[in-house]
Amino acid sequence: MKKLILTFILGCVIIAGVQAQRILPDVTVRSLSGEKIMSSTFNNDGKPIVISFWATWCKPCLSELSAFNDEYEDWFEETGLKIIAISIDDSRASARVKSIVLGNDWPFEVYLDSNQDLKRALNIINVPHTIVLNGKGEIVWEHTTYNPGSEEEVIEQVRQLIK
Amino acid sequence: MNRIYTCLIIILSCFSSALFAQESGRLSGSFESNNQIYRDDSKIGAVAPKDKFGSNNYLKLDYTYGKFKAGIQYEAYLPPLLGYDFNLDDEGIGHKYVSYQDKDLAITVGNFYEQFGSGLLFRAWEDRQLGLNNALEGVNIKFRPTSYISLKAVYGKQRKYFDTGDGKIRGIDGEMNVLEGLKLEGNSVLILGGGYINRYQDYTGPLEDFPSSVNVWSGRVDFIAGKSALQIEYVNKGEDGNSSTSKIIPKGEALLANYSYTQKGLGLNFSFRRLENMTFRSEREAVSNELFVNYLPANTRQHKYSLANLYPYSTQAKGEIGGQIDLVYTIKKKTTFGGKYGTKISLNYSHYNKLEGTETDGVFYKDSKFFGFEGTKLYRDFNVEIQKKWSKRFKSYFTFMNLEYNKGIIEGGNKGLVKAKVFVADMLYKFKKGKALRTEIQYLSTKQDMKDWIAGSLEYSIGSRWSFFVLDMYNSGKTDIHYINFGGSYVKNATRFSVSYGRQKEGLLCVGGVCRMVPAASGLSFSLSKSF
Numbered sequence: 219m220k221k222l223i224l225t226f227i228l229g230c231v232i233i234a235g236v237q238a239q240r241i242l243p244d245v246t247v248r249s250l251s252g253e254k255i256m257s258s259t260f261n262n263d264g265k266p267i268v269i270s271f272w273a274t275w276c277k278p279c280l281s282e283l284s285a286f287n288d289e290y291e292d293w294f295e296e297t298g299l300k301i302i303a304i305s306i307d308d309s310r311a312s313a314r315v316k317s318i319v320l321g322n323d324w325p326f327e328v329y330l331d332s333n334q335d336l337k338r339a340l341n342i343i344n345v346p347h348t349i350v351l352n353g354k355g356e357i358v359w360e361h362t363t364y365n366p367g368s369e370e371e372v373i374e375q376v377r378q379l380i381k
Numbered sequence: 382m383n384r385i386y387t388c389l390i391i392i393l394s395c396f397s398s399a400l401f402a403q404e405s406g407r408l409s410g411s412f413e414s415n416n417q418i419y420r421d422d423s424k425i426g427a428v429a430p431k432d433k434f435g436s437n438n439y440l441k442l443d444y445t446y447g448k449f450k451a452g453i454q455y456e457a458y459l460p461p462l463l464g465y466d467f468n469l470d471d472e473g474i475g476h477k478y479v480s481y482q483d484k485d486l487a488i489t490v491g492n493f494y495e496q497f498g499s500g501l502l503f504r505a506w507e508d509r510q511l512g513l514n515n516a517l518e519g520v521n522i523k524f525r526p527t528s529y530i531s532l533k534a535v536y537g538k539q540r541k542y543f544d545t546g547d548g549k550i551r552g553i554d555g556e557m558n559v560l561e562g563l564k565l566e567g568n569s570v571l572i573l574g575g576g577y578i579n580r581y582q583d584y585t586g587p588l589e590d591f592p593s594s595v596n597v598w599s600g601r602v603d604f605i606a607g608k609s610a611l612q613i614e615y616v617n618k619g620e621d622g623n624s625s626t627s628k629i630i631p632k633g634e635a636l637l638a639n640y641s642y643t644q645k646g647l648g649l650n651f652s653f654r655r656l657e658n659m660t661f662r663s664e665r666e667a668v669s670n671e672l673f674v675n676y677l678p679a680n681t682r683q684h685k686y687s688l689a690n691l692y693p694y695s696t697q698a699k700g701e702i703g704g705q706i707d708l709v710y711t712i713k714k715k716t717t718f719g720g721k722y723g724t725k726i727s728l729n730y731s732h733y734n735k736l737e738g739t740e741t742d743g744v745f746y747k748d749s750k751f752f753g754f755e756g757t758k759l760y761r762d763f764n765v766e767i768q769k770k771w772s773k774r775f776k777s778y779f780t781f782m783n784l785e786y787n788k789g790i791i792e793g794g795n796k797g798l799v800k801a802k803v804f805v806a807d808m809l810y811k812f813k814k815g816k817a818l819r820t821e822i823q824y825l826s827t828k829q830d831m832k833d834w835i836a837g838s839l840e841y842s843i844g845s846r847w848s849f850f851v852l853d854m855y856n857s858g859k860t861d862i863h864y865i866n867f868g869g870s871y872v873k874n875a876t877r878f879s880v881s882y883g884r885q886k887e888g889l890l891c892v893g894g895v896c897r898m899v900p901a902a903s904g905l906s907f908s909l910s911k912s913f
Contacts, residue, residue, distance in 0.1 A: 317648020332499070365843075366842060
């Protein structure tokens, strides 16, 4: 029990101690055509980017992407944002990712992170996990899990960036 | 123990103050703590451990300074949650590394995760839910001499709980983007790759010609032209040994082929896989999920609903043959079946048979042709999901699944074939001001095993932060037992706290097709996770 309390305290120390601007790390992911791409090269010509980490077996992830899909046209017109969906599916389902993306007609840029290297480098614990990047590529906001309607909070963060 | 903490806190304070002083170094990390207070619950066969408590904790820290990076993962199992291996009952730094990375070259010394191709040959990875971490401890080099060639090399021993396994792993892998290399412009992509892994473990037993050194190689092709894509991967494994048998295990092979056709609104995918003697671990004595070198997930659809996951297929690495077909289709908006918002349909069919052959002293010898499909049926699953949005506020998902599961072979014992049908209705209603209610009703019908099940759940969320649920899984066919759970969670940015109380059924917990048995448990769970 003592160790547990110490662990909690340690957790709190860290949470309180760290406040630095983060950018995307240099990690190789794959495009849907199998080509290798460095995550540090994601860009949207100085406009905001929303990145969603998801998996084919994760129900809230699919709900989130489907909600983004419903709103995408309006959001793009208003803010010029780009949405990147990064699948953490391993080889069990990575072949299905492409059919899901095209079958659902999603307008997102999609990459495969099949051994979860990028997820790990960003210290993401579970999916769905959503990140908002400003025009300079700095991580300005992140959120874990998805509740129906949370997409409003995401676009609100993006709106504040283009003010 | 306390010294470790003192050190950690000092290091952290230094890092934190350095952060404010200058911008060049950066600390990030994550913290996860999963806990349960157990109680005895004789009705479901749950026995609380001696101190009625289990707690799995992970603290991961990464420090980046220019092109250098260093990190640790501290883990404490105080003691481990029920169902995790008792060998984890300890605490310490299970993962540590230093790495250098520039545009073309990356070198990691210490623990690292890595994968060759799809992982059929080699995959070092972590899954906390499975209690699995087979990271290599050694050296990893990645090199890109040109934009279209990439090379990888690994050397080391695999992690086994808080120690390493006995066997040494060395491997290389290369990949070439051929059309880019030949400067052929166009929409086609052709990628060729290949890899090699050697495992060495000393052998002092009586057998002559015993393979203390096991050689495994693979070749793969990825070809995309227009709307079609084809991926083929083949692995050949040399003779191997295992401490559970005195015999030499014959050569193994694996073939994985995927073909997909995709266009706007349509995704079609065919997949075939054949495995023969592909169990590959870095130590002959390893058991359960320890020290796997290759990654062999179940090549079937991974389901989202609890009753659909009651009979999950798990890979039969000694010998299986089969495949799956997957279709995702959107019926356009403003058509009869599409309605105002469009209707989405996904279909999936998978079928796996045992490879024909004989088993003597736990060793499998095949006696069929390469594509022989005469073996016993292991698993068959036909499922369809229809997703329909009715209005801005109301959305529904209907799932039907018809499955056959060879419980006798997959779980062992004399349990025969289970034939089951599963029906799921999942409905979401959004109220005003960010409130939403999701309900799930599931029914599983079977004449075998535990007979019929009914499950239901309600989930109510308020904005992005609060969420509450209550669910019940009820075995109406045989035992009349309810597995009720209720709880809630609070999320703020990348921090999540959740608490729940209830029963957990014993059974297979599978993540990505790798499974572990979880015992029946009952009690109060609480978790905290945070990324920073």
